[in-house]
Amino acid sequence: MKRIKIFLAVLLSCAALAPAVLAGGFKMRWVETELLLDRDGKAQVSYAVRWNSDDAQLHGFYFEGFQETPVFDLEKAYALDGAGIRYPLEIKKLSDRKYDIVLGGGRAFSSGEITYFFRYAADLQASGNLTQTMAGEKRLAVLNWAPVQWDDALDHEALTVRFPVELAAPAVDAQALFAMDFRTEKFVNERYSIDYPTVRNAEGKDVFSVRFFRKALESRYHFQVQVYLDAARFALNTMAYGSLAKAAPARTKYLPAKEKYYLNRYFPGSMLAALPVSRGETLFVILLLALLFVAAPFFILTVKHNAMLTAQAGISAVNWDGGEWAAPKAQVSSFRVAGKVAKNLSPLEAGVVMGVPLAEMLGLMVANMERKGLLKVRNYSPLTVERLPGISASNDPYETALLAAIKPDGTLDEAGAQSALKTLGAGVEQKIWDCDLEATKEHYRKEVDRRGQQGMDTDLGYYWGGYHRHYHRYDNRAYDGAVKAGDGLKAALPQDFSAGFDSFRTSKMCYEGAFANSACHDACHSACHDACHSACHSACHSACHGACHSACVSGGH
Numbered sequence: 001m002k003r004i005k006i007f008l009a010v011l012l013s014c015a016a017l018a019p020a021v022l023a024g025g026f027k028m029r030w031v032e033t034e035l036l037l038d039r040d041g042k043a044q045v046s047y048a049v050r051w052n053s054d055d056a057q058l059h060g061f062y063f064e065g066f067q068e069t070p071v072f073d074l075e076k077a078y079a080l081d082g083a084g085i086r087y088p089l090e091i092k093k094l095s096d097r098k099y100d101i102v103l104g105g106g107r108a109f110s111s112g113e114i115t116y117f118f119r120y121a122a123d124l125q126a127s128g129n130l131t132q133t134m135a136g137e138k139r140l141a142v143l144n145w146a147p148v149q150w151d152d153a154l155d156h157e158a159l160t161v162r163f164p165v166e167l168a169a170p171a172v173d174a175q176a177l178f179a180m181d182f183r184t185e186k187f188v189n190e191r192y193s194i195d196y197p198t199v200r201n202a203e204g205k206d207v208f209s210v211r212f213f214r215k216a217l218e219s220r221y222h223f224q225v226q227v228y229l230d231a232a233r234f235a236l237n238t239m240a241y242g243s244l245a246k247a248a249p250a251r252t253k254y255l256p257a258k259e260k261y262y263l264n265r266y267f268p269g270s271m272l273a274a275l276p277v278s279r280g281e282t283l284f285v286i287l288l289l290a291l292l293f294v295a296a297p298f299f300i301l302t303v304k305h306n307a308m309l310t311a312q313a314g315i316s317a318v319n320w321d322g323g324e325w326a327a328p329k330a331q332v333s334s335f336r337v338a339g340k341v342a343k344n345l346s347p348l349e350a351g352v353v354m355g356v357p358l359a360e361m362l363g364l365m366v367a368n369m370e371r372k373g374l375l376k377v378r379n380y381s382p383l384t385v386e387r388l389p390g391i392s393a394s395n396d397p398y399e400t401a402l403l404a405a406i407k408p409d410g411t412l413d414e415a416g417a418q419s420a421l422k423t424l425g426a427g428v429e430q431k432i433w434d435c436d437l438e439a440t441k442e443h444y445r446k447e448v449d450r451r452g453q454q455g456m457d458t459d460l461g462y463y464w465g466g467y468h469r470h471y472h473r474y475d476n477r478a479y480d481g482a483v484k485a486g487d488g489l490k491a492a493l494p495q496d497f498s499a500g501f502d503s504f505r506t507s508k509m510c511y512e513g514a515f516a517n518s519a520c521h522d523a524c525h526s527a528c529h530d531a532c533h534s535a536c537h538s539a540c541h542s543a544c545h546g547a548c549h550s551a552c553v554s555g556g557h
Helices: 002-022 174-179 186-191 279-292 297-310 347-354 358-371 397-403 414-432 437-451 459-472 477-492 501-505 519-540 542-548
Strands: 025-037 042-054 060-064 078-081 086-095 098-103 112-123 130-135 138-145 154-166 193-195 206-217 225-230 375-380 383-387
Touching: 060 086, 060 112, 078 414, 086 112, 112 414, 154 225, 186 225, 347 358, 347 414, 347 437, 347 459, 358 375, 358 383, 358 397, 358 414, 358 459, 358 477, 375 477, 383 477, 397 414, 437 459, 459 477
Parallel strands: 025 154
Antiparallel strands: 025 042, 042 112, 060 098, 078 086, 078 112, 086 098, 130 138, 138 225, 154 206, 193 206, 375 383
16 A cells, blocks of 8 residues: 555656646757957957757846946847747846847747847956956956856857957967967866967958857856957057055056956966955955954964965966966867768758858849749849749748848848848858868768759759759759859859858958947837837736746856
8 A cells, every 4th residue: 555655646746747848948058159359448249049949938038147338239139040030139128237138029939949149349448358467578468258157058158259460361370379479378278179260350351369169068157268469459548457465556557457356366267266356355355354363363474475475467377487378279170070960951051061152052042032933033234133022031031031132123232141141151050060061061062963953843952953053064044044143143242252151251241340339229229119028028928037038147257
């Protein structure tokens, strides 16, 4: 009888848990952040946050824990799911340190993977994350910053920092790092894989970039980086002066830096470095401890004296001449799994990976939409099309993005074409981030021969047939329209559209300096948007808000 009771108790417990299991859930998979620095310390911070939802209702999440003051780019915030469907995002300010980021229009995402993209401008010099320090007689700029911490454990996290430094050549080697006085704290090398992706700025110059990468992060991981660069590369007006025992001089050439994490001078990368205490607060704590341990004043004074002897001016106690720092070792694409192939790419995504020229890709998209009766080509040089009445979308999300770029006069809007290609690129990145690019490219090159001679009456057959014509270089009259459309676009759009996607990703079109939304825009947006959002949010969203949101916690600095 006792065994029966135990069995029934276990059965009832399982029954109680069943609804929660069947209800599914969602989890954050990975986060990738880009930090784009200007010479004056202004920055653009961009986040890509991947979620996986399993038969749940995912609306969004709280964003908090940043030290800088963000000015969000509300118009360009969006989410993209695994099918390439794009959702606008709403970003609502809850407090100075907390924002609510949700899918627009009260929408929810139920199953599959979705990535949230948002960005903001900030002044990292004003927040104390970017300043100057002295290493002997050498003046260095120091960046001490971290993305926000997240409640969920992550498959991987990456941070790419783009410095305002133009390179003489795209490849970054030890000699180039030495010439820039680029240095890192030891803990940075120990924690992260590091490589140097290249991108070109608005002037077409290669820009120095560093990517930090780590797999399998525990909940609330603090992704702190602390790096140094020749201060002449910036135009900063603050300096980390003095030490714990000595305040900044009364008269200085630079403004004293705001050091909100003063212990990071002496314990970089440690738990103590994450404590938000200033120099004054640190001294207060030391004095308080001295009073508490008055029975051992000699011991306290001795320890304090030794600490003063080793303290150095600057934001970190680094003995530059004694080998306390190590030059970062390049581990290019160390996060990619050798031999792993992304076999779930759509035909357009496969074309991107294979490196089909972008103008040719766009030409195929235009011709395929004409084949399906979504538009009609009026002229090829310059390319002019007519979007047929009542047509606003295609069955392919990337074609829909291009369809939206058609202006009223029938020409293709350059910014819209860029946006369509970036949307396509984002969809590809979601699927290939940890794959072997060469192995994936080789896989789809073989698919060209296998799939390239199917019928042209489907999207699949049309695109693979176009790739077959491209790689085997033969004439196929059925693709004359696509070729002429591509040539027309090549003549009308910037030169970057003539190259493959790899070149597009590193082009000046994909590089944007720090930006700022106007106060009028933000005020107007808050006045006429927040009221409607709050009413709808309260009515149908707030009840399950806690369940549907994952909070990120403080600590990014």
